[in-house]
Amino acid sequence: MAEERSGEDIVSEYLGQNPQLAQWVETFRGYCETNKQWVARREFILRNMEAFPTIEQGTPSNSLDRLLSLSMVWANHVFLGCRYPQAIMDKIKEMGEGIVVQDAPVRTTRDEIMAKGKRSANAGSDADSCVKRPKSNEVDGRSAGKTAARPVNQKSGPLPQAPAEHQPFFNRLYKAVAWKLVSAGGFGPNLDHFEILRSCVESCKQSLSCVIVPLKDIPDLPAGRTQKEGHVCELRCQTVYMGTGYGRDEAAARAMASKEALKVFQGRKVAVKICRRRYRGKDVEDLMLLDDQPRSQGFPPALSYPFQSEQLEDGSS
Template identity: 65%
Template sequence: MSGQTVEDYLAQNPQVREWVESLRGICETNKQWSARRAFILQNRESLGLGLVPQPGPDLDRLLALSMVWANHIFMGCRYPQSVMDRVLPMAEGIEVHEAPQFTTRDQIMSRSKRSLPPTDEEANGCSKRPKTSDSAPTPSAPFSSHQKRGPSSQAPAQLQPFFNRLYKAVCWKLVSAGGFGPNLDHFEILRGCVESCKDSLTCVFVPLREIAGLPAGRTQKEGHVCEIRCQTVYMGTGYGRDEAAARAMASKEALKVFQGRKVQVKICRRKFTGHEVDDLMLLDDQPRSQGFPPALSYPFHHEYSEESGS
């Protein structure tokens, strides 16, 4: 369906024009809206919605799929393959002139692998951060360099089925919300998906002024840092002017992991109160070139305490 054909059709059907124009997002450019409008018009009757669809779950589903396709074309967003297999055929015949070109992480990493061999840490998805800020949310028992205990080696395999279910719940929730974006209520989406999987989130807050080792250029001491976990697995860290803002940023970081093709629970090394510890972390399927922020909490702390007292 060409742009001219759409304009001719809408000129002959003013009631359709009035309806479809009411669906335009306030942030969509003319090019983006023209393409998404064509997607909606092309699929509404094939889905049995009629000439001017009435509000309902079927229309909501069509609008969500149109946003998935538009986000993929104009923003380079990636979704589960099952979603793309459904959306792309729905867009056949829609021409998008001068569509932006995106380089995927797979392409970037394949180029890097041809030029430089990955380190052992990168191959495992666990890189050390060269410079980190230590946090001190609570007093802790002393650690020694020889202590290796923490989460059990079986924990990732035991927890993976839960996070596979959570991955599916988050992906479909993002699809229904029109894709990952800055205007989402990231915490509510994450919390709702976790609760749909019969579990809950754990949020730990630390005032910024209590975090040692901040860069010399950072003079602001007000605000909070939030760490989010689920079933003891670390998911994200965020900073904000208050606890709610920090929690929102941590949730946004956590949701970014679900944009890959899958999520993985892994045991990685990170800092807690200035010491290297093993921690359970939720990662996507891509090698990492950066390390992790220091832990604000450590659910396996008692194991270190028991060992240090033995």
């Protein structure tokens, strides 16, 4: 009996017989995709192309964009463990039926661990922190600082190993944002920047911290600034600063902060670093998310500071 051929072999043979199609499909490969991820997503695209009869080789179309978006969603779920609304999950599972991914990552959700009663002590701590996390994306600056308060006998500021501990999460977030922006047609002024950032963060099982204060209450404004109306918003995730924005109202400030945060993801990579910035008139060390572009150290003043004990916070107010 002849040995059964894998889907990868069949796809390779088919593309070998259709070189123009192979060249066209190769243009869909993402910059950050590994060979393993691309081979699987390429098979997904080819298997489902017939379900979109308006797709024409070499011609952009809405149908092609939809197929590519679904292929990215499927790959994100298979390789990154991302979750989406149930209707989308059902759709991509149906479209991906029959595709075999060798050594695909196996992930266990927190709910599954709890149901089996096999949580370790560390997993239990993580679960407790998830339960305590506010459901709202907006918290005031003072409470944001206290949620991550340290014992009084510890030095104020992020620990030296903090950037390395946070980097794996932001590498995953970088990939999620990249796929999301590709699906949205690229970074631009007409996007809902906050919704894109929020959905990507939540797909990585975390949430945004959004601190908004009136502009007139900020002590570190440049001396020449006369504008005192409006609000300023600061965004953080896992205590790491991501962006600041100004707007006439809270929604506009939040949108601008999200736009600034997404700009960081336009480089080839992102990096969590400890940088010095102003907070309540003092220089402090803060965790910041930066791109790979050279920049001056003129960072905006911090609106919140989650590395400070309550005793120190009260002393500086």
